Amino acid sequence: MSSNKKNKALELNPNVSIDNIIFGFDFDQLYCLLIDSGISKTTGRPRLAVPGDLIYDNETLDEAANRILKELTGIDNIYLEQIGAFGDPNRMGKESDKEWLKSMRAEPEARVITVAYFSLVKMDDFNPKASSFAESAGWAPINEIHELAFDHYEILQCAREQLKRKIKIQPIGFNLLPEKFTLSQLHKLYESILNKALDKRNFRRKILNLQILTPLNEKQVGVPHKPSQLFEFNEEKYQKLSSEGFDNFGF
Amino acid sequence: MSSNKKNKALELNPNVSIDNIIFGFDFDQLYCLLIDSGISKTTGRPRLAVPGDLIYDNETLDEAANRILKELTGIDNIYLEQIGAFGDPNRMGKESDKEWLKSMRAEPEARVITVAYFSLVKMDDFNPKASSFAESAGWAPINEIHELAFDHYEILQCAREQLKRKIKIQPIGFNLLPEKFTLSQLHKLYESILNKALDKRNFRRKILNLQILTPLNEKQVGVPHKPSQLFEFNEEKYQKLSSEGFDNFGF
DNA sequence: TTAGCTGAGTGTCATAAACACACTTTCAAA
DNA sequence: TTTGAAAGTGTGTTTATGACACTCAGCTAA
Structure with a gap:
C-alpha cells in the first residue's frame, strides 16, 4: 500500500483503475471491444479482457477513461459514461488474473478498485491496432462473450443494463x-x-x-x-x- | 496484502473512501444527514460534510457503505445504492478541507477517490448520535444545503438526480x-x-x-x-x- | 351546540399514446 | 420477366394521461 507521492504528476496510482466497455454496432448486432493478452498458462485459453489501465494521479477519472480509449483506438471525442465503481477485494482473484498481474504490475498484490465506463463508437471509425498493454484488440459480438478476465464479465452485464435503461430516456x-x-x-x-x-x-x-x-x-x-x-x-x-x-x- | 483483521487500522486503504448521502423524509420535506466536524479555522464557518470514511482493504464497497451507515446511525439493512465514483484530483483542494485532512488523516496529501452511495432511511428509525469522526450529526433540509466540504455538494446533487430518476421506475x-x-x-x-x-x-x-x-x-x-x-x-x-x-x- | 377550519376523498371527459396487424413498392439478380 | 428481399405505409382499439371542483369527517373554539 504505497503512498509515496513525491512526483505526483507522473505517478500511476496502483489502487485505482479504469475499465472501459466499448460498444460498437455493425447494423446487425452489438459488439464489445476486447483485448487479448495472450494464452493463459493456467487455463490454456486466451485471456480476454476489457481495455483498462491504472489511473495517473494528476488526471480525473473521465480523463483517464478518455485516455484509455484514445491509446487503444486512436479516437477522441467519444460518448463516454461512467457505470460505477467495482471493488470486491477478490475481483482479481482468479489464478489466470494473478499470473497476468505478476507479469504486468509493479505491485501485483495491491488491491485495485476499478471505475467502469462504457463508450459508444461508430464501428468504422475504428481500426483495431495493438496497444501498449495488450497484444491485440478486436470486436467481439456481445452475445458470444461468456467469460472475461477479472470481474469484466460482470461489468459488461452492468454496462448492457445501463445502456438499455439509458436508451429509453436519451437518444x-x-x-x-x-x-x-x-x-x-x-x-x-x-x-x-x-x-x-x-x-x-x-x-x-x-x-x-x-x-x-x-x-x-x-x-x-x-x-x-x-x-x-x-x-x-x-x-x-x-x-x-x-x-x-x-x-x-x-x- | 494482509488479512489480519485484528488490526484493522493497518488495513485502511488511504486512496479510496466512501461517502454516503443519507436521505430522510418527515412527511413535509426531504432531509440529508450531515456531520459537522467543527468550526473551520480558515472560514470561521461550521464544516458540514456527508458521512464517509476510508475503506478497509478487506471489505467490499457495499460493505464499507453499510458500515459507515451503521457506525453513524446504528441501523442496518437499509436501502443503499451506489451513485458512482468521484475522483477529481482537486476534489479535496479547498483550504478548509486541507486543514481538516491534516488533523484527521495519516496521509493528508494522498489523492482519494471516493465512491458515493445514497441510502433511504425512515427518519424515526434514527436518533442522531456522535460518531467517531464527527463531533455531531443531524438532519438538514435538503433545500437549505448550499455548501459542503470537499465535493460533497456536487455528490448530493447527483444523488438527488439519481433518486428522481429511480423513483420513476422503481417504487x-x-x-x-x-x-x-x-x-x-x-x-x-x-x-x-x-x-x-x-x-x-x-x-x-x-x-x-x-x-x-x-x-x-x-x-x-x-x-x-x-x-x-x-x-x-x-x-x-x-x-x-x-x-x-x-x-x-x-x- | 354549532360554525368554521382542515385536509381526505372522489369521477368524468377529452386527448394522446400504445399496440396489433398485412399489403404494396422498388430494386437487383437470375 | 420473374423472383427474392427489404422498404414503406394506415387504421381501429385500447389504455393512460391530464385537467378539473365539490362533499365529507373530525376537531376546535366561540
Missing part, C-alpha cells in the same frame, strides 16, 4: 451509427440493445414523432431491394432531448 | 416511509423528490393502479380533519416491480 444510440443511416438500421440497433423485437410501424412512428431525424435527399444505392431513405439526426433537437430526457412515466 | 420511495402511511404522505414524498406539484387525483389513481398498496383497517386518529386511510405496501408486488421496473417509454 444516445445515434453515437453507434454513422452520420447517415436508415430507419431500419436504427430499428435494428434498438432491437439489439433492448434484446427484443419491436414492431416496425410503431417504432418508425415513435422515432419520427420525436422529430430528431432529418430526412436527406439521398437513398441507399446498389441494394437488391427497394432503397431506403437516409436520415441524419438533428443536433439541436438531440441536445434538447439529451438534457431533458424523454421519460414518460407520467409524473 | 423505492417506500423506504423513506414508516410501515403504515397515508396516500397523502406518499404523495408529498413524490412531490418532494420530483420537486414539482402533482395532481392529487391523478397521483392516487396511478399509485393504486400499481396495486402495490394494501389498505389497512386503520385510520389516522386525533387529526383535526377527516382521518386518512392507512396503507402498507405489498412486499411481493413490490419485489416484482422492483426487479422489473415499471418503465413505460413503450419499447
Whole structure:
C-alpha cells in the first residue's frame, strides 16, 4: 500500500483503475471491444479482457477513461459514461488474473478498485491496432462473450443494463451509427440493445414523432431491394432531448 | 496484502473512501444527514460534510457503505445504492478541507477517490448520535444545503438526480416511509423528490393502479380533519416491480 | 351546540399514446 | 420477366394521461 507521492504528476496510482466497455454496432448486432493478452498458462485459453489501465494521479477519472480509449483506438471525442465503481477485494482473484498481474504490475498484490465506463463508437471509425498493454484488440459480438478476465464479465452485464435503461430516456444510440443511416438500421440497433423485437410501424412512428431525424435527399444505392431513405439526426433537437430526457412515466 | 483483521487500522486503504448521502423524509420535506466536524479555522464557518470514511482493504464497497451507515446511525439493512465514483484530483483542494485532512488523516496529501452511495432511511428509525469522526450529526433540509466540504455538494446533487430518476421506475420511495402511511404522505414524498406539484387525483389513481398498496383497517386518529386511510405496501408486488421496473417509454 | 377550519376523498371527459396487424413498392439478380 | 428481399405505409382499439371542483369527517373554539 504505497503512498509515496513525491512526483505526483507522473505517478500511476496502483489502487485505482479504469475499465472501459466499448460498444460498437455493425447494423446487425452489438459488439464489445476486447483485448487479448495472450494464452493463459493456467487455463490454456486466451485471456480476454476489457481495455483498462491504472489511473495517473494528476488526471480525473473521465480523463483517464478518455485516455484509455484514445491509446487503444486512436479516437477522441467519444460518448463516454461512467457505470460505477467495482471493488470486491477478490475481483482479481482468479489464478489466470494473478499470473497476468505478476507479469504486468509493479505491485501485483495491491488491491485495485476499478471505475467502469462504457463508450459508444461508430464501428468504422475504428481500426483495431495493438496497444501498449495488450497484444491485440478486436470486436467481439456481445452475445458470444461468456467469460472475461477479472470481474469484466460482470461489468459488461452492468454496462448492457445501463445502456438499455439509458436508451429509453436519451437518444444516445445515434453515437453507434454513422452520420447517415436508415430507419431500419436504427430499428435494428434498438432491437439489439433492448434484446427484443419491436414492431416496425410503431417504432418508425415513435422515432419520427420525436422529430430528431432529418430526412436527406439521398437513398441507399446498389441494394437488391427497394432503397431506403437516409436520415441524419438533428443536433439541436438531440441536445434538447439529451438534457431533458424523454421519460414518460407520467409524473 | 494482509488479512489480519485484528488490526484493522493497518488495513485502511488511504486512496479510496466512501461517502454516503443519507436521505430522510418527515412527511413535509426531504432531509440529508450531515456531520459537522467543527468550526473551520480558515472560514470561521461550521464544516458540514456527508458521512464517509476510508475503506478497509478487506471489505467490499457495499460493505464499507453499510458500515459507515451503521457506525453513524446504528441501523442496518437499509436501502443503499451506489451513485458512482468521484475522483477529481482537486476534489479535496479547498483550504478548509486541507486543514481538516491534516488533523484527521495519516496521509493528508494522498489523492482519494471516493465512491458515493445514497441510502433511504425512515427518519424515526434514527436518533442522531456522535460518531467517531464527527463531533455531531443531524438532519438538514435538503433545500437549505448550499455548501459542503470537499465535493460533497456536487455528490448530493447527483444523488438527488439519481433518486428522481429511480423513483420513476422503481417504487423505492417506500423506504423513506414508516410501515403504515397515508396516500397523502406518499404523495408529498413524490412531490418532494420530483420537486414539482402533482395532481392529487391523478397521483392516487396511478399509485393504486400499481396495486402495490394494501389498505389497512386503520385510520389516522386525533387529526383535526377527516382521518386518512392507512396503507402498507405489498412486499411481493413490490419485489416484482422492483426487479422489473415499471418503465413505460413503450419499447 | 354549532360554525368554521382542515385536509381526505372522489369521477368524468377529452386527448394522446400504445399496440396489433398485412399489403404494396422498388430494386437487383437470375 | 420473374423472383427474392427489404422498404414503406394506415387504421381501429385500447389504455393512460391530464385537467378539473365539490362533499365529507373530525376537531376546535366561540
